[in-house]
Amino acid sequence: MTEDTVSINTDAGVHARPAMMLVRSAMKYPCEIFLLKDDIEANAKSIMGVLALAITKGSEITIRADGENEVEAVRELVTLINSDFDDGEN
Amino acid sequence: MALKKIYLHNLVDGTIKIDLQLELIAGENGLDKEITVADVNRPGLSLAGFFDFFAFGRIQVFGLGETAFMRKLPEAQRKEMLEMFFSYDILCCVFTHGESPDDLFIELANSRNIPVFISQYRTTRFVSLWIHAVEGYFAPTITVHGSLVDVFGVGVLLLGKSGVGKSECALELIEKGHRLVADDIVEIQKIDEIFLFGKSAEIITHHMEIRGLGIINVKEIYGIASVRNRKRIDLIIMLEEWERNKEYDRLGIDEHKYSILDINLSFITVPVRPGRNIPILIETAALNHRLKKTGTFSAKDLDFKIQEKIKLETAKKE
Known part of the structure; x- marks a missing residue:
C-alpha cells in the first residue's frame, strides 16, 4: 500500500473538470486507488465519489493506492494535484 | 468515519x-x-x-x-x-x-x-x-461503493468492482419503475442495532454517472417517483464478471450472508456476462427475498416435495 498527502491549492477546488482529470489519471492504473478527506473515503476512479468529497482550496487529501503500480499511481495523482490540474491546455 | x-x-x-x-x-x-x-x-x-x-x-x-x-x-x-x-x-x-x-x-x-x-x-x-x-x-456509519435501489420495496444494495455495471443495472431498474436511493457512494447507518439504512452522500443525491453519458440527474429525468432518500437494506447482490471455472449457486438452498457493521444480510452473487439480463435477475431475487420473508422458500419447498416423492416411491417398492 502506498500513501501520500497533498493539499489543494486551486481556488475553485475540485469541481467537475478537475474531478474528471483525477479519475482519468486513476483509471490508467489497475490498482485500487482511494482519496481520503476528513476520514471520508472515495474511490478515485469514480467521478461521483470524487465530487462527493467536495474538496475545497486548502483541503488536505490523502491518496492511497493498493495493488499493481501503486507507487506510480500515487505519484501521478500527486503531480496532477500539485500542478493545480494544469493539463497544458490553459 | x-x-x-x-x-x-x-x-x-x-x-x-x-x-x-x-x-x-x-x-x-x-x-x-x-x-x-x-x-x-x-x-x-x-x-x-x-x-x-x-x-x-x-x-x-x-x-x-x-x-x-x-x-x-x-x-x-x-x-x-x-x-x-x-x-x-x-x-x-x-x-x-x-x-x-x-x-x-x-x-x-x-x-x-x-x-x-x-x-x-x-x-x-x-x-x-x-x-x-x-x-x-450516534449511529455507527460506514460508506460503501455500490448502488442502493428500492426494488418492489426491497432495499437491494448492488456491490461489485468498478466497471462491472452497477450503475447501468441501477439505471435499467429505475427505467422499469424502481427507485434509486444512492449510486456509487452509499452511506450506511446502523439503527437500533438491528437495521441498516442507506442514503446518498448529500451533495450528489439522485445523481448518477453513466459511462458515455456523463452525470445525469435521475430525479429530473425520471421524476419524483423514481427516487427515494433513504431505504432499509434487505438484500446484498454482488455483481461479478463471469468466471468459467467458478461454481455459482444452482440451488439457492443455502442462504449466504454478508456482514456490514456486524449485521448479517442475505447475500447473492450474480455473475455478469454480455447478453445476460441482470436487472430482471435482480427483480426476481428481490421478489424471492420477499417470498422467503413470508415463509415461502422456493428451493427448499421443491426439495421437500421431491424428498416426499422419493419416500413414497421407496415405500411402494418395499
Whole structure:
C-alpha cells in the first residue's frame, strides 16, 4: 500500500473538470486507488465519489493506492494535484 | 468515519428535523455543550437521594412523577437535594407535560449553566421522539461503493468492482419503475442495532454517472417517483464478471450472508456476462427475498416435495 498527502491549492477546488482529470489519471492504473478527506473515503476512479468529497482550496487529501503500480499511481495523482490540474491546455 | 456532532443549541435552532416542542427557561449559557449520547435518564432515584449510577451526562427527563415529587419535598430537604443534584455536571433537563420547576431549580440551573427546557409532549412520547431525532448522530456509519435501489420495496444494495455495471443495472431498474436511493457512494447507518439504512452522500443525491453519458440527474429525468432518500437494506447482490471455472449457486438452498457493521444480510452473487439480463435477475431475487420473508422458500419447498416423492416411491417398492 502506498500513501501520500497533498493539499489543494486551486481556488475553485475540485469541481467537475478537475474531478474528471483525477479519475482519468486513476483509471490508467489497475490498482485500487482511494482519496481520503476528513476520514471520508472515495474511490478515485469514480467521478461521483470524487465530487462527493467536495474538496475545497486548502483541503488536505490523502491518496492511497493498493495493488499493481501503486507507487506510480500515487505519484501521478500527486503531480496532477500539485500542478493545480494544469493539463497544458490553459 | 467522522460523525456529525450535535450540540444542545441544535435542539432549538431548527437543526434537528423533529420538533420536540422545547422552550428554554434557564441555563442559556450552557447551550454550547455537546450531546454525546442518545440515551435519556429519568432522575427519580437521584431526587430521592440515591446518586449511585447517576447518568448525569445524559438528558434528564422530568415527568409528572418527578415534578410532583419535588413539589412534595419539605423546603429544606428540597434545597439539599437540588444542591446535590446540581453539583453534577448535568447535560440538560427537560420537563414534560408543559410542567415547570420551582424558582430554586431555575436559579441553580442558571448558576451552573445547565439548560432547562419545557416540552409540551408527555414523557414517553418525548423520549421516543428524542431518540428518533438524535440517534442518527450516534449511529455507527460506514460508506460503501455500490448502488442502493428500492426494488418492489426491497432495499437491494448492488456491490461489485468498478466497471462491472452497477450503475447501468441501477439505471435499467429505475427505467422499469424502481427507485434509486444512492449510486456509487452509499452511506450506511446502523439503527437500533438491528437495521441498516442507506442514503446518498448529500451533495450528489439522485445523481448518477453513466459511462458515455456523463452525470445525469435521475430525479429530473425520471421524476419524483423514481427516487427515494433513504431505504432499509434487505438484500446484498454482488455483481461479478463471469468466471468459467467458478461454481455459482444452482440451488439457492443455502442462504449466504454478508456482514456490514456486524449485521448479517442475505447475500447473492450474480455473475455478469454480455447478453445476460441482470436487472430482471435482480427483480426476481428481490421478489424471492420477499417470498422467503413470508415463509415461502422456493428451493427448499421443491426439495421437500421431491424428498416426499422419493419416500413414497421407496415405500411402494418395499
